[in-house]
Amino acid sequence: MLSKLFLIKQGKCCGHGCLQCPYIPPHSGASNKINIDVYNNLESWELKELKRAGIKIPDKSE
Template sequence: MLSRVFLIKQGQCCGNGCLMCPYTEKHSGNSNQVRKEVIIDLEDWEKEELKIIDESKTK
């Protein structure tokens, strides 16, 4: 299983049906916007790992 952090770092949904898909329009392969509830649920270490991503990419 791919982690949320890994998937967010990819920058776009791959469309492969990932269990932890963090993007809007899950599994579409077209989205680069991270769902707001995913950002809210991130652990502190995940936020640090991502260097707190640009919140304008959340929906």
């Protein structure tokens, strides 16, 4: 199973029906918009890893 952190780092949905697909809409194969609820539930170490990878973390209002 691929982690949501790994999937976010990929940059877009792969469309393969991943169990932890963080994208909206899930499993579309074209989406690159991350579900804000996924970000809100990330651990602090996961957020740090995303920042290190250069991934923009959306505001809660997005």
